[in-house]
Amino acid sequence: MNGRAFSRRAFLAGSVALAPVARALAQARAQAPDPHIEDLLRQMTLEEKAAQLTIFRSPTASAAINPQGPHEPTREEALADAGRGMAAGYFNGFDPAFNRALQQRAVEDSRLRIPLIFAGDVIHGLKTTFPIPLAEAASFDPELCRRTARASAEEASALGLHWTFAPMVDIARDERWGRVMEGAGEDPWLGARIAAARVRGFQGDDLRAENSLLACPKHFAGYGGVEGGMEYNSVEISETALRQVHLPPFEAAFAAGALTTMTGFNDVAGVPSTADRHLLTEILREEWRFPGLVVSDFQSVRELIPHGFAADEEDAVLKAFTAGCDVALSDDIYVRHLPALVRDGRLAEAALDQSVRRMLRLKKASGLFANPYRSLDPGRAAKAARRPEALALARETARKSIVLLKNENNQLPLPKTGKSLAFIGPFVSDKDQTLGNWSLNGMPELAVSLEEGVRAALSSDARCTFTPGCAAESEIPGGIEAAVQAAREADIAVLYLGETGKMSGESAATTSIVIPHCQQALAEAVAATGRPLVVILKHGRALALQGAARDAPAVLCSWFLGSESGRALADIVFGDFAPQGRLPVSFPRAPGQEPFYYDHRPTGRPQIGDVTDFTARYREVANEPLFAFGHGLTFSVLDYGETKLSAPRLSRDGALKISARIVNRGGRAAHEVAQLYIHRRVAAITQPVRQLKGVQHVALAPGETKEVVFELRPSDLAYVQPDLSMRADAGLFDIWIAPSAVGGQKASFSLD
Incomplete structure (x- = not known):
């Protein structure tokens, strides 16, 4: 018997708090024509339109994380391009004085006076550097992550930026992958909440404010599933895994107000994500109604050629653009090929206009048309760097x-x-x-x-x-x-x-x-x-x-x-x-266990107790972690009591309360992070052995006992069905309140 369907968006909207800037997302979805933008589009040449879909690396970039690009402008070239309206913006130039000079050329010398946008890789702070994102995720505290993103935005915007290529929200389950450090770990529930919190932190309450920093959740999508944990490698995941594991943090980030996203270097099932119409158009635009801007990763349009997906640059541009990639990053490939594709009739100018419209809307939403020198005050940089309150944070x-x-x-x-x-x-x-x-x-x-x-x-x-x-x-x-x-x-x-x-x-x-x-x-x-x-x-x-x-x-x-x-x-x-x-x-326990994560699906021959032969395990080590997801000790001794339920059944319009008592039996105060896990026993698609569904922080004095209470609703039990709908079926569930993914006392309930 199938239960009432719950959309993934409704699920996230009910479980992830939305920021005030989410109103901007709703307004953008309305897609009401903006007379100013439409007038600009009518005046723009094809070359100027293509330029609005190109972000170059700044000539003042202080570090070269990526290889040298085919067109890296000098200071003089950047100033000249800005004066001709031949760039949408620049990234990784943490120099408000030079950025201001570029902006002056754009809004005072160029024919249409369209402001530039300045972006950067602000991953975990700048001059005040916070713990790496994976470390922050270890706090299990999305509000703390919001606060550090907000502080990062204060400092980055003072250094002349309007936009960050962060947060990285890829779910990573193979620790061999170096970019594990850049995300929130292996769990989609925790990852979704941290993604939303970081978006709210970067963007603040007003996208037009001097200290707002547009967020860009990345890499859309599935990059965390690279085979063997090898950087830039291929990804082979099912559509079910894509939707149940890898997409929820993106949906949460968009629900929180993110208006941009970045593609990945990877392919998914043989289609590079920068040219994956299924991802960029069918899911992102048609299913989710995402109105914002899609930017390529660093030169990833050009990389369609070595991928074996495009024959040459022109082919790469056509395939990436028609799939839904609006902007080419650190590459002049769109500028050189989009105009000719339109003139030859292989690309409709209306499609080009739509992407340019998204860029212009983004600049307007950021307040750059009204105040092009927003966040470009060189005098603010010194005052914002390494402030005492930021260092304390x-x-x-x-x-x-x-x-x-x-x-x-x-x-x-x-x-x-x-x-x-x-x-x-x-x-x-x-x-x-x-x-x-x-x-x-x-x-x-x-x-x-x-x-x-x-x-x-x-x-x-x-x-x-x-x-x-x-x-x-x-x-x-x-x-x-x-x-x-x-x-x-x-x-x-x-x-x-x-x-x-x-x-x-x-x-x-x-x-x-x-x-x-x-x-x-x-x-x-x-x-x-x-x-x-x-x-x-x-x-x-x-x-x-x-x-x-x-x-x-x-x-x-x-x-x-x-x-x-x-x-x-x-x-x-x-x-x-x-x-x-x-x-x-x-x-x-050993590197050879990777990829290794707690919420794996059960097998037909699970390891139970000391039985080792003909079970799902390696010869050398048990199929269990050295230290489990969610594990962390205090300086005291804590005991978890029985997991109790307010009722043995959860109705379709009801809520179930789950509680447990935690006792501090030691002599020191403790800060405990209680975690709620569930397991659906039988499903149309086998479900993980445990899934995180809630977290509570509890302060306990020596000898103190506290009760933690969680609440579950049917929407919390929804999963991706064989037809790819998101639905909560009737059935039996196990549930734990535990200190980690392997602890706690089990209880059970049914969903009617």
Whole structure:
């Protein structure tokens, strides 16, 4: 028996809070003709129209994340192009003075005086750098993510930007993929809420405000499913997986008001996403009625040729544009080929006009026609950079992103007095690796190292040493010997191990998600001293921990924490702040388990108990994580009581309350993140063994008991059906309130 259908949009609208800027989306959907824009279109030449669909990399770009493009304008060329109306805008130029000069040429010298738009890759802050997005996701706190995006927008808009190519909302389930660090992890429920929060944060309450930054959720779509976790690789996923796993964060971002999106480098089932009509037109435009702008990824229109999807540049332009890609990024390929395609009759000018109309509407919605010098005040930049309140937020976010993975014998927190401490590892005094990848315009020289954070937290006469032991990926002569001697002379050894910023991020896929060999050798040597050991991990992905790094009594997952890294770590290590982070990705037992994620579908031969033969598992390891999605300890001891239901059945127009009591049996205050999971036992398409459906943050004093109460409605139980509709069927469900994806006491109910 099939139940009442629930649209995915209705589901998201009911479960993701919408920002005031969502009104702009509704207004844009109305598509009422704008006389000013229509008048501009009538006056524009084909070349000017094509130029409005071209974004160039700024000649002042401070970092070259991507390869050199076929047409990278110099300062003089950019100024000349702006004066001729031959560019829509520029990106990654964090220079408000030069951007203002470009804008002046565009609005004072060009024939139609159409303002430029300035974009950039603002992924996790700029001069104030926040934790990498994956780390922020570990807070399980969308509101915190909204606040950091808002602070990033304040700083980026002061540096002359109107638009960010963020948030990256790809669901990533293979930790070998370097861009795991750029998103919110493996879960679509959490990813959707964080996507919406970041959009609201970037854009603020008014898109025309000086401090608003247009959001651009990316990469549409399925990029997180690249085969083998290899960057730029192909994607083979079913339509069901696309819609149930990869698309929800995009829908949530659009519901929150995002008016642009970016394609990916990947193909899906053999069709590159930049030229995928099914994605860009059938789903995005026709199903979702998305009125905004689609921009290619960096030169991804041109890359249709090596993909084997287009014969030459002209063919690539025709296929990308007719599929629904409005704008070519960092490439003059549209400028050189769109006019001829229209003149030859292979492309209707009305189609070209529609894309140009979207760009002009976007500029108008951003207030650029009314105030072209919006966000282009050079004097504002110095005042906005590294403001005290932004740095305080960076420290707060970093603390809340740290995950306590293990803490045997209450090894943490460390004492501030009475014990000597040896801090060992390549990152203990390092500043350069505090920020992580995608920290354009960051200032590592001003970041706080672990050594600086520890020294600030302790008195001047504290007994502590700082020894590198090795470099990140190579040995130091005598380094291990010096580290062993430092450990032997201390009461407690703290190892700070992991990745450099370049070991995760774009173009940083890896076949083995382990700590580099030289660091592992250092860990084994220090562990052999027998000193009590704490391991702090620096990383942009889940790691397959081995040996001493896995077996240490205490292990902290700290990611790349940004500008205030050292202070935040000291806050946790010395117990001035209780850890509250939770894993947004599963830590496997071995690299060969990847892709590995908690909400996998059941098999016909699941591993149950100690049975190993003829079950779904590898010979070497059990089919379970080392540390599960949602896992994270506190400095106290918490017990979860029975999962209770307000009724055994959920009616079609009703709601079900689910509750459990959580007791703090330890002697320290704790911040717990209670999680609600469900499992549909029987479905038309097999459903995951567990799915996250709710999160609550709970503060518990020592000895305190609190009850957490969640509410489920039938719309929360909808799933993608064989006909691709979103519907909640009648049936039986298991449900847990748990501290992670593998805990909690199970209860059951039925949907009528």
